[in-house]
Structure formats: C-alpha cells, structure tokens
Amino acid sequence: NAGVTQTPKFRILKIGQSMTLQCTQDMNHNYMYWYRQDPGMGLKLIYYSVGAGITDKGEVPNGYNVSRSTTEDFPLRLELAAPSQTSVYFCASSLSGRANTGELFFGEGSRLTVL
Amino acid sequence: DQQVKQNSPSLSVQEGRISILNCDYTNSMFDYFLWYKKYPAEGPTFLISISSIKDKNEDGRFTVFLNKSAKHLSLHIVPSQPGDSAVYFCAASARYGGATNKLIFGTGTLLAVQP
Numbered sequence: 001n002a003g004v005t006q007t008p009k010f011r012i013l014k015i016g017q018s019m020t021l022q023c024t025q026d027m028n029h030n031y032m033y034w035y036r037q038d039p040g041m042g043l044k045l046i047y048y049s050v051g052a053g054i055t056d057k058g059e060v061p062n063g064y065n066v067s068r069s070t071t072e073d074f075p076l077r078l079e080l081a082a083p084s085q086t087s088v089y090f091c092a093s094s095l096s097g098r099a100n101t102g103e104l105f106f107g108e109g110s111r112l113t114v115l
Numbered sequence: 116d117q118q119v120k121q122n123s124p125s126l127s128v129q130e131g132r133i134s135i136l137n138c139d140y141t142n143s144m145f146d147y148f149l150w151y152k153k154y155p156a157e158g159p160t161f162l163i164s165i166s167s168i169k170d171k172n173e174d175g176r177f178t179v180f181l182n183k184s185a186k187h188l189s190l191h192i193v194p195s196q197p198g199d200s201a202v203y204f205c206a207a208s209a210r211y212g213g214a215t216n217k218l219i220f221g222t223g224t225l226l227a228v229q230p
Binding site: 004031033040041042043044045048056058090092097098099100103104105106107108109 | 117119124147149151156157158159160161164166204208214216217218219220221222223
C-alpha cells in the first residue's frame with residue numbers, strides 16, 4: 001500500500017528559485033493537507049483541500065500556492081524561495097474532515113533547504 | 116503563542132519501564148486530543164486519541180489520561196520497548212472533533228527507550 005507519496009525527499013534551492021513539491025495519495029481521500037515543521041516547532045498547516053477543485057489557506061500560507069485538479073494529487077508550489085522556507089514539509093490526507101473520525105495519513109516528508 | 120505545549124523535548128527510559136509523555140494546552144475550547152508518533156525519515160502516524168467526555172483511553176500498552184481542570188494530558192507507555200523510540204506529537208482540536216484543518220500540534224517529545 002503506497003498511502004501518501006511525496007517527492008522529492010530532499011531538495012536544495014537558491015533564493016528566488018521556484019519549485020513544486022508533489023503529493024499523491026491512493027486511498028481516495030477527499031481531504032488533503034500540507035504542513036511544515038520547523039526545528040523545535042509543531043506542525044503548521046500551510047494549505048488544505050476538501051476535495052478536487054477546492055483549496056483553502058491554513059495557518060502559514062504566505063509564499064506558497066496549491067492546486068487540486070484531481071482527488072489523488074495535491075502539489076505545493078513555492079514561488080521565489082526564501083531562507084524562511086527552509087523546513088520539512090509533510091503532505092497528509094484523511095477520509096473525513098473531522099478530527100474525531102479523520103485520522104491523518106502522512107507522507108514521509110520533504111526536506112527543503114533554501115540557501 | 117503555543118496553544119499546545121510539550122515542555123520536555125526529550126525523554127530517556129529503560130526498556131520495560133513506564134514512559135510518561137506530557138502535554139499541556141491553554142485553549143479551554145479544545146475538546147479532542149490526539150497523539151501521533153513519528154520515526155526518523157517517516158511521516159507521523161496516528162497512535163491514540165481521547166475526547167473531553169473521558170478522562171482515560173487505553174489501547175494495549177498505550178494509555179492517554181486527560182485532566183481537564185489542569186488542561187493537561189499524558190501518554191503512558193507500559194512496558195516501554197526499544198521500538199517505541201520515536202518523536203511523539205500531541206495535537207488538539209475544538210468543538211468536539213472539529214475540523215481536521217484546525218488541529219493544533221505540539222512541538223514533540225523525543226522518546227529514547229534504552230535496551
């Protein structure tokens with residue numbers, strides 16, 4: 001079972017470059033999320049989606065964009081990378097949008113460094 | 116402003132003994148709590164949860180205790196095993212199983228179980 005797959009696992013960017021973190025899930029989950037985890041901090045929600053064609057901002061959306069053209073895919077786009085975006089990024093999905101029934105399934109993470 | 120706090124960044128326990136991981140929260144509206152476990156180079160995985168109508172929930176070796184008056188919860192692992200060595204994240208949501216996009220995560224506690 002693949003679950004949630006993220007690529008790439010590691011990437012180094014120069015300031016001002018752009019890139020896309022890919023995320024795909026094979027569980028037919030409607031809900032998908034992008035989190036970032038900085039050292040010594042909890043997971044912070046960047047963007048989420050409740051279904052194909054629908055996305056919304058989370059707690060820390062600045063500097064990012066997302067799209068959800070299919071149920072399976074939820075790419076995260078970084079435009080004009082900045083050192084503050086150095087972090088570990090996690091994609092997640094859930095069957096339900098409610099915390100008491102919607103266990104989050106996470107990908108393995110993508111470690112991004114902006115120099 | 117960290118609404119969910121895990122004040123111990125790390126914890127070391129001998130195999131076979133009890134591990135107690137603590138989590139404090141400040142928002143009295145939180146009424147559903149979850150623990151996620153994360154191994155290195157993997158994404159977090161759901162471990163156990165508790166709602167505010169309970170003060171204890173048990174699943175095998177894992178028990179979560181909730182003290183609403185103290186705004187404190189703890190995860191007990193008995194007996195601890197080397198395979199339990201991981202980072203443990205506490206998370207909270209409001210409005211009983213409120214939206215998964217409103218989950219607030221703590222900073223995590225690294226548990227090391229020594230053989």
